[in-house]
Amino acid sequence: MKSKKNTACCGIYCPDCIHYKNKYSVYALLLKEHLIEINFDKYAKIKSPFGEQFQKYDEFEEVLNALAGTECNWACRVGGGCSGVPCKIMECCFSNEYEGCWDCPEVEGCDKFDFLAPRCGQMPKNNIRKIQKFGLQHWIEHRDNFYIWQK
Incomplete structure (x- = not known):
């Protein structure tokens, strides 16, 4: 279940992150x-x-x-958060016993994603919609580009 392991609660696919297993x-x-x-x-x-x-x-x-200090060798889900530090999105999912934000009925209006917007734009929420549509096992090939400067 590689897709689940590499998918953060926020809908980010960790291997696409610039910090993930970087040199x-x-x-x-x-x-x-x-x-x-x-x-x-x-x-x-x-x-x-x-x-x-x-x-x-x-x-x-x-x-x-x-x-x-930005080395990240583990996906958020298995590494305890981004570079080992859980964010408010992850904490919210765990406290509500959600597998990810795709399980939350209030995700569309959630402001916990605001800190991601300068680099990621709407990618996390777009990915969440794709997870909801295609399922956690089949959404990866439909994911958005990680960063706003990527086309």
């Missing part, structure tokens, strides 16, 4: 460790013509830490 987190962690090892932060703080572009190193380090 960039591993590379970011290796780079972070190497930069710490060579004290690159100290080099970046020195104002010189050889490193002016490194004056924003603190901002870079913040992004690098975020990249290193």
Whole structure:
């Protein structure tokens, strides 16, 4: 039952997520460790013509830490939430004993999806409608693109 395992309560198909089993987190962690090892932060703080572009190193380090920390090796359903952290959608489904939002009679008007909209648009609710129509075993080939920039 691979489709159920990989389908989050919100209708997202986890393997489509940019964070799911990504390589960039591993590379970011290796780079972070190497930069710490060579004290690159100290080099970046020195104002010189050889490193002016490194004056924003603190901002870079913040992004690098975020990249290193977004590794997700398990689908939400089996991993305890996105990157191991349950969201309010998952908590709602579990507290109401729903398999997913497709079991909820109030899903269309639910505002718990708002945090997904900037990246995913209407994909989660569109996927929920497809799960309702085709069933949890057969909806995957009908799913929407994960991110709003994908065509």
